[in-house]
Amino acid sequence: MKDLLLALRFLIAPVSSWTMEKQNGHLPSKHERGWFYPLLAVAGASSFVQMLYGETLTVALVRGIAMFSAFFLGYMISPALASSVVRRLRTEKSESVTESDLKILTMFVYSIGVIVAIVQNLLPTPMMPLYIFVVYLLFVLSKCAEIFGADTDEKKIWFVFGVFLALALVPIVVVIVIMKFNPQDVI
Numbered sequence: 001m002k003d004l005l006l007a008l009r010f011l012i013a014p015v016s017s018w019t020m021e022k023q024n025g026h027l028p029s030k031h032e033r034g035w036f037y038p039l040l041a042v043a044g045a046s047s048f049v050q051m052l053y054g055e056t057l058t059v060a061l062v063r064g065i066a067m068f069s070a071f072f073l074g075y076m077i078s079p080a081l082a083s084s085v086v087r088r089l090r091t092e093k094s095e096s097v098t099e100s101d102l103k104i105l106t107m108f109v110y111s112i113g114v115i116v117a118i119v120q121n122l123l124p125t126p127m128m129p130l131y132i133f134v135v136y137l138l139f140v141l142s143k144c145a146e147i148f149g150a151d152t153d154e155k156k157i158w159f160v161f162g163v164f165l166a167l168a169l170v171p172i173v174v175v176i177v178i179m180k181f182n183p184q185d186v187i
Contacts, residue, residue, distance in 0.1 A: 004035040007111040014143040028103040036107045043114045044068035046121035053124045066178040067117055070171035071110055077170045079103045085162035086148050094149025109167050
């Protein structure tokens, strides 16, 4: 739970939270077991709350699987895509960025999307203003740009939009693909 609070703190104060995380020297596996995978499980299970509002079991099950799969596969694929963005910065700092750093960044960034998805599942109707938090990630990534080696304005813009697309596109594509192979009443 303490690590989940660190992830939420990261969204408020990215630089100081990242510094604290680097000092602690936690491995991605500690975060995965400690809070990230359980948070994904809660997100998937929260889709069943929609059954209280009249959804069928099939719809709730498909949405839960789609949500879990999107974030899980996003976590598996996005660090590699983000790595290619960071490597293009070609600075001394960007060369020292490890795969572990990118995995932890991905977990921290995805935590806000997962929490928004959980809240959406608990509400009887979709609340679109909650998705402004996803756009807020642009701000969070802009604060992290220097940490990951973006030392000029051009490189910061490249980092922010490149990493944002790397992190955002994978879950979106996974959800679209899963929904294409499901019964029509789910869409």
